[in-house]
Amino acid sequence: MLTPSFLDELRARTTLSAVISPHVKLLRAGREWKACCPFHNEKTPSFTVNDEKHFYHCFGCGAHGDAIRFLTENRGLPFMDAVKELAAAAGLEVPAADPRAQEKAKRQATLHDVMADAAAWFAEQLDGIDGAEARAYCSKRGIGAAAIKRFGIGFAPDRRNGLRKALERHGDDKLIECGLLIRIEDEPKKEPYDRFRGRLMIPIRDARGRVIGFGGRILGAGEPKYLNSPETVLFDKGSSLYNIDRASPASRASKRLIVVEGYMDVIGLDRGGIAEVVAPNGTALTERQLELLWRMDPSPILCFDGDAAGQKAAIRAAARALPMLGPERTLSFVALPEGQDPDDLVNSGGRDAVEALLAAPEPLVDRLWRHEVDATPLATPEQRAGLKQRLIDHAAAIGDRSLSQLYRDEWMERFFALTRRDRGAAPSPGAPFTPQRRGTWVKGKGFVPPEKPLEDATLAIGRDSVGxxxxxxxxxxxxxxxxxxxxxxxxxxxxxxxxxxxxxxxxxxxxxxxxxxxxxxxxxxxxxxxxxxxxxxxxxxxxxxxVFSFNRNETDPARGRADLKAVIELLGARREIAIALATATRRVAEGDEAAVAEQHRLAQANQETIKRLADFSNPD
Known part of the structure; x- marks a missing residue:
């Protein structure tokens, strides 16, 4: 636990302008510094840095904070990492945590060195004789020398002990702990061997830019197509995001964050000049990754492939996000044209083609609605009931009660509008049913004139709230x-x-x-x-x-409970009928003759509900 006195001393020993200047061009303005704000786009400087008071402030967007805040907000560092970086520069020793935490931190620091050396060795192999096929692959994908250097791309030769021999100074145990070597547990006498062989190597970095794992793509035929580092002390694939170190500051500048499916998708969009892109590490998005996304942007855009697998992944992410949603935490969606990935889109239309897609992302409420409506036909009452229940279940999964209710209201309004339109569908699924304008044939009566719209007095019985x-x-x-x-x-x-x-x-x-x-x-x-x-x-x-039956002293408790439950559910039904009746009435007013019969049916259903409610206030 860091004390306020330690943090105050750290701020006092830190020259704020020196922390900010590597990332922002500062100009002296009297006793302060001025610059264009790194947190929003502007042409006239409104961002000031005051070394004496140890804070920065933007008069344009309101960004405000100290050196620690700048490192966490601009570079995306965790709080303790920011403190450690500033303390090292200021010559301060961060108060030690408990001995076990110290030992773990020390071990992690050593393993970071191992991973950095491994990344450097892979990069060397890409430039060597063995890397010809990998270089050809990069060229085919449009990945030039600048992108190779920017992402630290390398190559693992198809040899069992290439990396092991190159990094033997670190020892097998550390290489195994980093997930770089595989030890055969059942045969301890056999020597460990390289995990990655014959693969293009893509380093996975943490928010501070340190290599914590690798994704290896096979160059020829074979499975798996991608081989990722296993879970290690450094690498928890469900708690990290590929390219977070570069995407975090880029996201703050662009005011958006894009999530794609894989490493090559990130690199592909980067070729198109879009840097604010991350990807999960070969898995579906986890709750921990969603938390990381929301720290960078309140509404990340999920840009997945348009094929069935990509859209399934999008819906899975949407469902996983529901319990965590809030007023400032949501998702939006963009589907790539089927059969295309970001590389294809950049190749065919450049950045403009990508930006055209990203300009109008689909909100979460619309994406889930579209998915559920398209999931099954809606020709039968059972199918419509299934749609309704799925929507209700999604809304109920939202942890924020107010937002949950808003989602439910939105979806139920759409549901009633959709199902009233499709009710009575003929043999072709979804085909609208239009009654005869001259009337309806009734046995023994002949053609009966069509029903007339209800009078206002009759419609007044509808109520969508509890009196x-x-x-x-x-x-x-x-x-x-x-x-x-x-x-x-x-x-x-x-x-x-x-x-x-x-x-x-x-x-x-x-x-x-x-x-x-x-x-x-x-x-x-x-x-x-x-x-x-x-x-x-x-x-x-x-x-x-x-006085309902459940409030009468003489009512049996079991009956009272059952009656209260029934009244609540009847009132809920009455509200849904009232909402649907309002929709039908609006359609009648707009000249939709087909809605007249629906208006009558709903009014009758409403009257029946009111009669049933009256039975509970006048029990036998």
Missing amino acids: PHEARAIAAGLTLFPDLLMEEAELLGALPFADPVAEALKQRLLDAALSGRPLDSQGLLPILSEARTAKLLSEVQRGTGV
């Missing part, structure tokens, strides 16, 4: 049967209560239920005894105008 009296009755009922809070949490969260007092009590009860504590009548007592909650409950009980 004040009903709301207070339900809120009071939930205090009697608190176990229903978790069971019906999703539906209760979606039901707006027109009465603010009942709504506040409902939200307080839901917060308690979703906090993870077990809730029964006894478990709820401490919550209800809190001053604010007790006041809400008192007002709700005093103002309850509708």
Whole structure:
């Protein structure tokens, strides 16, 4: 744990302009320095550096911080790495952690040296006689000398002990620990051998630019196409991103971050002048990698291949991201033309072709909607019910409750608009059904004139929120049967209560239920005894105008619980009917005659729901 006094001394010993000047061109302005801000694009300098006060500030975008903040924000270094770098430059010793952590750090530092030497040796082999085929491959892919140097690309000759002999000064144990050699566990007498042989070698670096692993691409036929370093002390493939060291500062300058599928995709876009690109290390995106992405950009663009495998990977990433979404954490999507990868796109149209795709990424809410709608036909009630449930499940997976509700509302509005349009589809799947304009043939009656649009008075029965009296009755009922809070949490969260007092009590009860504590009548007592909650409950009980069966003293508890559950679900159904009725009514107003019958059907369904609700307020 670093003390405030140590951090203050570190700042005092650090000349801020010296830290920033290697990355930003500074101009002296009196006692300060000025520059164009590295955190946003500008032509007139508004970024100032004050060495005396040890902070920088941009009057354009508001970026503000000290030397540590600059290294974490501009270069993407973890906090402790930034502190260690500044301390080394200032001649300060960072307070030691516990002995085990010290030993691990020391071992990691040694292994970083091994990996750096391995990367240098691979680079030498690419330039040598053995590297001719690898150089030809790079040339074919349009990877020139500058890109080879920029990414540190090398070559592993097809020899069992090439690297082992070249780095024998480090010893087999360290090479094995770095994942560079393979030891045959069942035959300890056999010598270890090189893991990477006959492959183009692509170094994987951490945020500080240190080599932590390799991706090796085979040049001829064979499997696997890519061979990655195994998990080591340095390399956790699920917690690192390829090209993060270069993409992090580039992302801050461009205000965007692009995620592609593989190493060559990153290098391909770099050829097109786009540097703010990362890739997972041969795996699907993990939660830890998503966290890294969101540190750099609130809405990374996933740019995956347009084939089935690429789009499956995109949807898998979307589903994995749902529990972690928030107002400043989302994803957007771009699909490459089928059969093309970033190399092909850059080759055919250059940067302009790529930018045209990236200009309009598809938001997460639209991408998941499109995926689920296209997943199955929607010709039968069962298929439509399946679509609805999948959408509800996706929304429920979102951890942020407010955002979860917004997603659900958005998708349900689209669902009802889509299914009302397609209802009654004829033999061809999805074909719209249009009733006869002259009327409908009814046996014994002949042609019956088509139904007329409903009057405003009839439509007024629709309601998409819970009325004040009903709301207070339900809120009071939930205090009697608190176990229903978790069971019906999703539906209760979606039901707006027109009465603010009942709504506040409902939200307080839901917060308690979703906090993870077990809730029964006894478990709820401490919550209800809190001053604010007790006041809400008192007002709700005093103002309850509708007496449902579950609030009557003489009602059997088992029946009361069942009735409360039924009322909640009926109110949820009534709300969905009301939303659909509003959509149908809008279509009628726009001249859509086919919507008239749907409008009547929904109004009748609404009346039936109201009658069923009345049964619970007037029990037998």
